[in-house]
Amino acid sequence: MSNRFRLRDALAEFPPYVPGKPPTTAPGLKPYKLSSNENHLPPLxxxxxxxxxxxxxxxxxxxxxxxxxxxxxxxxxxxxxxxxxxxxxxxxxxxxxxxxxxxxxxxxxxxxxxxxxxxxxxxxxxxxxxxxxxxxxxxxxxxxxxxxxxxxxxxxxxxxxxxxxxxxxxxxxxxxxxxxxxxxxxxxxxxxxxxxxxxxxxxxxxxxxxxxxxxxxxxxxxxxxxxxxxxxxxxxxxxxxxxxxxxxxxxxxxxxxxxxxxxxxxxRNDEVLVRAKEVAATRDQFEQDLRDAGLTVADSQGNYVWVNLDDDAAIAFEEACARQAVAIRRLSGGVRVSIGADEALDRVREVARSFEQSRIA
Structure with a gap:
């Protein structure tokens, strides 16, 4: 970095913030972004x-x-x-x-x-x-x-x-x-x-x-x-x-x-809370489905689930989801999947089943 300007030394130590990736395109598939914990439901x-x-x-x-x-x-x-x-x-x-x-x-x-x-x-x-x-x-x-x-x-x-x-x-x-x-x-x-x-x-x-x-x-x-x-x-x-x-x-x-x-x-907070609990119910079912597929999943209370994976496996899982036009978030120690539309979650479920089968084979 150029030292032409008098900038703070601390800038060199900043860990970068990496936002959730946008979904990639795949023929015949609607893209979904499950990488930023956004609410997939529109506002009231x-x-x-x-x-x-x-x-x-x-x-x-x-x-x-x-x-x-x-x-x-x-x-x-x-x-x-x-x-x-x-x-x-x-x-x-x-x-x-x-x-x-x-x-x-x-x-x-x-x-x-x-x-x-x-x-x-x-x-x-x-x-x-x-x-x-x-x-x-x-x-x-x-x-x-x-x-x-x-x-x-x-x-x-x-x-x-x-x-x-x-x-x-x-x-x-x-x-x-x-x-x-x-x-x-x-x-x-x-x-x-x-x-x-x-x-x-x-x-x-x-x-x-x-x-x-x-x-x-x-x-x-x-x-x-x-x-x-x-x-x-x-x-x-x-x-x-x-x-x-x-x-x-x-x-x-x-x-x-x-x-x-x-x-x-x-x-309209009461309505917001009802919808939040509906998202939570979807989360709980999705979490259990990923466990049934053989993945290790933490007990989540947010609008997302966390899958414990080593770095190589996390990269492979993220790439497999990307091929299905679904963006998820890869971080150190695993991947985070935001709760989204049923179609998007179904694709991740299928990735999870195929992923575990390939690891066992």
């Missing part, structure tokens, strides 16, 4: 109408405070408006949290593998990254996370359900962990996929937030609400933390269309 009709209406005045800046959205979220969650911070997806909330806590000489603790933005954001702030390997079943290693904390730690990132492996954090796990975390250290619970969770023991993020002042929730309308393309999410945090977050989030980051879409979708 009234949400689409709200987006269209909001697009009538694109020359105007959006409400910088997202007043209506913040008020509705606060009422929905039964918190004060001062505790709600809107952002361009949960990613902007996570980025803002690293911005208000991390710098050179500090450290951040997080499970790994998990959301790929965690190490990228830590590197951007010049902080020491402390990834803690997941347990063999894809769950967080909470004793390991506790052991990674020291007096330099300013932020801890948790992911429930964990992306890409799928398991959720239980209420007892989180409570036990929070009891071990110093009260001045901020812990963020990334709940991008919480609406898809169906296990009885899954932690209730809002209930935990009310118990622990240093816990911040990061949520999004991207997944269950099907608004990933509009980039709208929010954080729930102690007012002191929330005020600091607002200081570093760019003005007007949540567009007018995103605000009205989120408001309308939130007003």
């Amino acid at each position: 009709p009234s949400v689409v109408e709200a987006i269209a209406d909001a697009g009538q005045a694109p020359a105007n800046y959006p409400d910088p405070k997202a007043t209506k959205l913040v008020a509705d979220l606060a009422a929905h969650l039964d918190v004060d408006q001062s505790e709600v911070v809107p952002g361009a997806g949960a990613s902007e909330i996570l980025s803002a949290l690293t911005n208000i806590t991390l710098e050179a000489g500090t450290s951040v603790v997080y499970p790994w593998p998990s959301f790929e933005m965690y190490p990228i954001l830590a590197s951007a702030r010049g902080a020491e990254k402390r990834p803690v390997p997941l347990l063999d079943d894809g769950r967080h290693d909470f004793p390991g996370l506790v052991a990674a904390i020291d007096d330099t730690t300013r932020l801890i990132m948790l992911c429930s359900p964990n992306n890409p492996t799928g398991p959720s954090i239980s209420a007892s796990e989180l409570e036990g962990f929070m009891a071990e975390v110093p009260a001045e250290v901020i812990v963020v619970l990334d709940e991008a996929y919480f609406e898809f969770a169906t296990a009885a023991e899954v932690v209730d993020g809002m209930a935990a937030y009310r118990k622990f002042p240093n816990l911040v929730l990061a949520r999004t309308f991207s997944k269950a609400h099907g608004l990933a393309g509009l980039r709208v999410g929010f954080g729930v945090a102690d007012p002191t933390i929330a005020t600091a977050l607002r200081q570093v989030i760019a003005p007007f980051s949540v567009t007018s269309a995103a605000q009205v879409a989120a408001v309308e979708s939130l007003s």
